[in-house]
Amino acid sequence: MLSLKLPRLFRIDQVPQVFHEQGILFGYRHPQSSATACVLSLFQMTNETLNIWTHLLPFCFFTWRFVTALYVTDIWNDSYSWPLFVYMGTSCVYPLASSCAHTFNSMSKNARHICYFLDYGAVNLFSLASSLPSVLPESPHPGLPAPSQQRPHRILSRRTYLSLPRFLEIQKPGLCKMLRVLAFAYPYTWDSLPIFYRLFLLSGDGAQNEAALYHQKHTAMTLLASFFYSAHLPERLAPGRFDYIGHSHQLFHVCVILATHLQMEAIVLDKTLRREWLLANSRPLSFPQIAGAVLLCLIFSLSNIIYFSAALYRIPEPELHKKET
Template sequence: MPSPTARLLRAHQVPESYREPGILSGYRPPQSSACECLLSLFGMNNETLNIWTHLVPAGYFLWLLLSRLGGAGPEAGAGPFLAYLGTCALYPLASSAAHALGALGARGRHRAYCCDYAALSIYGLGSALAYSAYVFPLEWVGSTFHDFYVPVAVLNSVLSTGLSCYSRFLEAERPRLSKAFRTLAFVYPYIFDSIPVFYRVRRWMDGWMDGSSLPLHSRHSLCALLTLLSFTSRLPERLAPGSFDFIGDLAILGVCFRSLRPEPPSREKSH
């Protein structure tokens, strides 16, 4: 049985496609078997915290979903919220699996991360479903934009998955373009899905809308911004290479916790 504390490698000992900016050590041997990858969850390497900070929230959201579905059953009108909650459990679970299997051979590694991107795109669609049901301003309900909002979100989810998966084929020869494509693949759907939220915040600032949900939306947007900055800048790893080998590369952690919405939001009145 392979040991979870198998010999770890330094950055110069692994192919360039396996390296992370600012992470100099703690790499698992490439071409590891699936069993070795899973056992590595219980030994310290540069992916251990990344895996567990996805896996624990996935378990929490799954428990929250099952508790909502059990007992007396879901509340009336809670369908979009439950769908959203399901995507909150799905994408950190897929991300933890992708990072756990990231030491597989090139084909297995690409497949694992493509599943991760697909799950993240589905999470964006789940957010759109919740926004359409609970966050849309009353004056927009029934409008053309509202009618096409979810279908466009579905299309965005498909395009996001395709573009982010395609970006992996550019990593070796054109890493900057690959990073740009992957960033665009998730930033654009987020901006589109958040249009109702941005509108609410603007109306609240103008004094035309109740701001009771503003703290929630503000935290959500702030965590999304921090996640984007961390993903694109790779800070703080770049500032002190080697100092964050076992706690770096946690950009998506913010997305996990910004997903938390303990109660289905109700519509607010505008005036």
């Protein structure tokens, strides 16, 4: 009979320091795993298994939502829905990129960094799509910034502040974590100002509807995701107890997916319930505007991925990583 031999797992002291996760002591894969071994690890319990599946399964769900919405919409003649479909499409991309990053990040030290560079690029694309003005319906107000203003600048800055810390994560882990949190917090807060203004300061049919509760839940879930990402709880309090199930990155993944689901429900409701109000009070984005923004994001992200990936091979090994123990 055919038998399948699953890859061997290692303790934290048996893998290079670049692979170490705070509070995670067991369940590490070989630091030079083959692509086949990485795929096989999806079907054994490692400290990455649930990180993979908590985004791989939602990728399937969001893809189903996206395809279903395309099927029932006259996409060529309904320009009002174009930003929504860009958003729904990118909501499929970032979970898939994250799943792939967690699947193949044990192939080598450099592969680990490159996997997360690609992951950050997908997150950047999703961030752009979720902040398009006609996707997140905003209340026009002269004192508030439009989410689309200076997006290319923030795209580039986010990519830089997400990628650069990977070169310092061993020497200065606290600084790296702070830069990554800020890279998410700053654009999210800026882009959400019109929504916050609408939810908490405006009243009437043009602002409040059934979608408002979803927006509020989305904000709460995003804050909870940020907490788990930065706090490393509960594994920091009980190292070794949450290596396989229940550590902070898994909880972060779950919160991020729930936040995306709640945001998508809010957007779909808003696009339906506020259609007449939005068409009367705002100008829909044209195809060149949407395509141009997405193309700029892709160019900036791919440029950063190529630059930082090449830098991995230019920097001497002792400068990039401390001596392994």
